[in-house]
Amino acid sequence: MLDPEVLERITARRAELDDLEAQLTEQLSAVRSEGDELSFAERVLERVSEEIAGERASVSPAPGHVAGRTVMLVPHRGPEIQEAMLPPDYQRILSIVRQAGGPVTARQVGETLGWPSA
Template sequence: MVDPDVLRKIVVRRAELDVLEEQLVKQLDQVRTEQEELAVAERVLARMAEQFAAAEAASAAPAEVQVAGRAVLLIPHRGPGMAQDVLPPDYQRILAVVRDAGGPVSTRRVGEELGLEVAVRGKLEPLRGKLSKLAGRGWLRKLPDGRFTTRL
């Protein structure tokens, strides 16, 4: 004969395990749902990172645009770790002259180093524009007196 206390304990324990099973099934569903959401989030972040890298690479490379039917090279904004070789050769020469000067340098002095006719003001204005563009894009620093120096 089976002891009624033992039988009652078995029934109670079975009921406890049924409740626990329901809780675990719910928990497992929640875990699987969250795993699926995280997988989607990872894919979205990977896609965004690819798009960001592509956009950054496109902005780092000099872009050409058409102005009055001529291709004009744009000067990119200087970013962290960006080398000066993204600039056109004439802008690279300008940077080299300013860097080699060892201190603030005037447009006239840069023009002299580049072999321009500095006596003719019209020959210096395009150079002043290039120096100002380099300063505006973070490649050089323009001082209040109009001279230019390298960025630290």
């Protein structure tokens, strides 16, 4: 004959395990859901990063040719074009003009940059 106390303990333990299983199932579902959200966020981030890189590449300065010489083409200025997107020499020119505090000639800028003048 089975001991009633042992049966009671088995039943109590079975109930504990069923509760633990329900908790773990709920936690596993939450973990999987968050993992899915992170995967989605990563895909969105990759897509947006690619779009931004494409936009930057389309507005970044590119070499061109004028009168047989290679020159750096400057993108048209607009609210989306930032000074940092300009070639370094152009950034230096802007800095010189700002520091002058008034009108400057191309010759003055060239001399400040150490470029030969005619």
